[in-house]
Amino acid sequence: MNKTELVEYIASKADISKAAAGRSLDAMIAAxxxxxxxxxTVTLVGFGTFAVSTRAARTGRNPRTGEAIKIKKAKVPKFRPGKALKDAVN
Incomplete structure (x- = not known):
């Protein structure tokens, strides 16, 4: 499912226009x-938790030359699914 299909699904389930559903989805993503x-963190009970994790600095390899390179530490977004979402999938 892509964003357009998700907006259509939200619009049909919530009985609102596609434009309103698109604005709602964009606002949620922005938040x-x-x-x-x-x-x-953002916790949606029954769905999951969005959080930020820090990836440590490390040494990697340039695939083209095989030369060792330093990769800086980075903040990365993580998602942990909630129990209800896990149960819905299984």
Whole structure:
């Protein structure tokens, strides 16, 4: 499912226009991004938790030359599914 299909699904289930569903989805994504940028978590009970994790600096290899390179530490978004979501899938 892509974003367009998700917007159509939300619009049909919530009985709202596709434009309103698109704005709602965009607002939700923006809220998650802003919260994660602050280093906080977003928990949607029954769905899951979005959080920020720090990946340590490490040494990697340039695949073209085989030369060792340093990879900086980085913040990465993580998602942990909730129990209800896990149960729905299984």
């Amino acid at each position: 998650v991004k802003a919260t994660l940028k602050k280093g906080e």
